[in-house]
Amino acid sequence: xxxxxxxxxxxxxxxxxxxxxxxxxxxxxxxxxxFESPDSLFGSLISPIKPEVFFREYWEQKPLLVQxxxxxxxxxxxxxxxxxxxxxxxxxxxxxGRDINICRCVxxxxxxxNKEGKVNYMQLKKDFDQKKATIQFHQPQRFKEELWKxxxxxxxxxxxxxxxxxxxxxxxxxxxxxxxxxxxxxxLQLEGEKHWRLYKPTVHLAREYNVESxxxxxxxxxxxxxxxxxxxxxxxxxxxQADTPPGISYSTHVTISTYQNNSWGDFxxxxxxxxxxxxxxEDVALxxxxxxxxxxxxxxxxxxxxxxxxxxxxxxxxxxxxxxxSSDMKKDFIMNRLPPYLGCDSxxxxxxGKLPKLDSQIRLQFRDHAIITVEPDQENSDEVRREMxxxxxxxxxxxxxxxxxxxxxxxxxxxxxxxQTHGLRFPLSxxxxxxxxWSGSTVYVKExxxxxxxxxxxxxxxxxxxxxxxxx
Numbered sequence: 473x474x475x476x477x478x479x480x481x482x483x484x485x486x487x488x489x490x491x492x493x494x495x496x497x498x499x500x501x502x503x504x505x506x507f508e509s510p511d512s513l514f515g516s517l518i519s520p521i522k523p524e525v526f527f528r529e530y531w532e533q534k535p536l537l538v539q540x541x542x543x544x545x546x547x548x549x550x551x552x553x554x555x556x557x558x559x560x561x562x563x564x565x566x567x568x569g570r571d572i573n574i575c576r577c578v579x580x581x582x583x584x585x586n587k588e589g590k591v592n593y594m595q596l597k598k599d600f601d602q603k604k605a606t607i608q609f610h611q612p613q614r615f616k617e618e619l620w621k622x623x624x625x626x627x628x629x630x631x632x633x634x635x636x637x638x639x640x641x642x643x644x645x646x647x648x649x650x651x652x653x654x655x656x657x658x659x660l661q662l663e664g665e666k667h668w669r670l671y672k673p674t675v676h677l678a679r680e681y682n683v684e685s686x687x688x689x690x691x692x693x694x695x696x697x698x699x700x701x702x703x704x705x706x707x708x709x710x711x712x713q714a715d716t717p718p719g720i721s722y723s724t725h726v727t728i729s730t731y732q733n734n735s736w737g738d739f740x741x742x743x744x745x746x747x748x749x750x751x752x753x754e755d756v757a758l759x760x761x762x763x764x765x766x767x768x769x770x771x772x773x774x775x776x777x778x779x780x781x782x783x784x785x786x787x788x789x790x791x792x793x794x795x796x797x798s799s800d801m802k803k804d805f806i807m808n809r810l811p812p813y814l815g816c817d818s819x820x821x822x823x824x825g826k827l828p829k830l831d832s833q834i835r836l837q838f839r840d841h842a843i844i845t846v847e848p849d850q851e852n853s854d855e856v857r858r859e860m861x862x863x864x865x866x867x868x869x870x871x872x873x874x875x876x877x878x879x880x881x882x883x884x885x886x887x888x889x890x891x892q893t894h895g896l897r898f899p900l901s902x903x904x905x906x907x908x909x910w911s912g913s914t915v916y917v918k919e920x921x922x923x924x925x926x927x928x929x930x931x932x933x934x935x936x937x938x939x940x941x942x943x944x
Contacts, residue, residue: 503544503548504516504544504545504548505517507621507625509625510626510628510629510840511523511629513622513625513626513629514626514629517622517626517703518536518538518703518705521536526705531656532656532707532708533707534707535670535705535707535710536704536705536706537696537702537703537704538702538704539698539699539702540701540702540703542701543701545701546700546701549660549700550662550700552616552619552660553609553612553616553619553638553662554663554724555640555663555724557616558593558596558607558640559593561609562591562593562596563593565590566590566591567590568587568588568589568590569586570610570876571610572586572607572608572610573586573607573608573610574586574596574600574603574605574606575605575606575647575648576603576604576605576606576645576646576647577646577649577713580685580686581683582647582649582683585599585603600640600642600722601642604644605642605645605647606640606641606642606645606646606648607638607640607641608637608638608639608647609638609639609640610637610875611635611636611637611874611875611876612636612637612638612726613871613874614871614872614873614874617813619636620810620871621813623635623636623728623810624810624811624812624813625813626728626730627730628840630730630731631805632730632734633730633732633805633808633809633875634728634729634730634810635655635729635730635732635874635875636727636728637726637727637729638725639723639724639726640722640724641666641715641716641722641723642716642721642722643716643718643719644715644717644718646713646714646716647714648713649683649684649713650683650684650685650711650712651681651684651712652673652674652675652681652682652684652708652709652710652711653678653708653709653710653729654678654679654680654681654732654733655708655731655732656707656708656729656730656731657704657705657706657727657728658703658705658728659704659705659725659726659728660702660703660725660726660728661698661699661701661703661704661723661724662724662726663700663722663724664700664720664721664722664723664724665697665698665699665716665717665720665723666697666714666716666723666725667695667696667697667714667715667716668694668698668704668712669694669695669713670694670695670706670710670711670712671684671689671690671691671692671693671711671712672690672693673709673710674688674689674711675709676709677708677709678709679733689711697717698725734801738801739798739801742798742799742800743796743798744786746796746797746798746799747786747796748786750795751785751786751789755785757785763775797846799846799847802845802864803843803845806841806842806843806865807864807869808874809841809869809874810866810871810874811841811868811869811870812838812866812867821867821868821939823936823938825943827933827943828929828943829917829929830918830925830928830929831917831918832916832917832932832943833915833916833943833944834909834914834915834932834935834936834941834942834943834944835909835912835913835914835915835942835944836909836940836941837939837940837941837942838865838867838939838940839910841866842863842865842867842895842940844861844863844903844906844907844910845861846859846860846861846862846903847859847860847862848860850862850897851897859900860897860899860900861897861900861903861906862896862897862898863895863896863906863935863940864894865894865895865938867894867938867939869894894938895938896938901923902927904921905922906931908920908921909935909941914944917929917932920932
């Protein structure tokens with residue numbers, strides 16, 4: 473993936489433009505979307521459907537179509553992204569593949585029409601008009617304030633990464649063949665109209681993207697036209713295709729997606745190794761050697777009885793101790809999610825106000841953007857690694873790289889992770905005091921569950937330095 477280092481000044485100019493536009497759109501935004509909390513934002517997104525009805529009847533089960541006739545909502549949706557926005561964005565240095573794909577569905581197959589290198593707006597518009605190509609713009613929340621605002625709140629609501637793509641399709645054309653995705657999808661129709669056909673899944677709650685042939689999918693289960701202000705949801709695995717009807721100059725919609733690799737299976741893959749490691753410290757059965765030459769055998773079916781017995785023992789331990797640690801999924805989420813949206817006129821987060829002292833009252837802030845994990849000491853390379861408490865947060869994450877993968881200037885994935893992770897490291901004895909603070913209530917520094925006053929002040933000052941607490 474191309475490096476992004478030289479784009480900071482250009483991104484800054486775009487921020488100024490977006491801030492001016494955001495002030496004009498503020499009244500519209502407040503009228504149709506409730507940003508007071510993650511819960512209220514999601515409620516206003518799917519309105520008039522109630523969230524409890526949505527999760528009981530639709531989530532991971534079947535599509536939901538919400539057709540609306542509110543002109544204020546249609547105007548707000550249109551403000552999220554419009555075709556003319558591409559001209560300004562292309563001037564900032566967009567690249568084919570990384571930022572934009574152009575494609576068309578030809579005879580049931582996706583034909584990619586990308587050029588090399590930087591996107592030229594006039595060439596892009598020419599391909600759009602003459603070749604009837606669909607423009608797919610990746611992760612517009614990197615540039616669009618309002619989408620950043622929406623997706624940041626949705627990441628808090630779901631506790632999962634939330635990405636987006638904009639699709640602009642000219643009349644009488646279709647960008648993608650019938651396919652299904654590995655994400656939960658919310659589609660907001662922004663401009664024009666789009667004709668949709670949905671089909672019964674061949675793989676329920678699919679774990680990967682796949683194209684399906686027309687002769688395999690049968691007749692649509694749903695067929696409809698989306699207009700500005702309309703919302704469509706469908707679960708991962710739902711086969712779908714969409715085209716812009718003749719007579720409509722073009723269609724623009726944004727696809728907001730979440731819950732990729734966020735299943736119970738993924739959670740088990742993350743949590744079980746820690747459970748096995750901890751149990752092996754206490755139970756000799758897990759430290760007993762496997763049979764001789766087991767790894768050399770073609771068929772290891774004879775060992776399944778023993779493995780089943782061990783798994784039942786692990787299940788019993790989990791039931792009794794109720795201790796299960798997930799660290800990699802937590803870290804992946806917190807490292808790669810959007811930073812908090814603080815508004816156009818806000819300065820970058822820096823510690824402010826008075827320093828926390830022993831007699832100070834403190835309270836956690838940005839709770840949705842911070843996690844606590846217990847892990848082996850990452851800074852100790854000795855054979856015996858003691859456990860430490862880590863506090864990770866996303867307050868310093870870069871919106872410009874959200875959902876864009878690892879950059880070229882990260883030497884390795886592991887090294888890149890250490891460079892991007894923001895947070896603190898404490899001895900295990902600090903765990904209870906951190907849980908006190910994470911309870912959400914105001915607490916006196918002197919009442920923290922730590923042995924010495926110095927430790928109490930050190931914890932409070934460390935969290936204050938990272939902007940994770942406010943001091944009263």
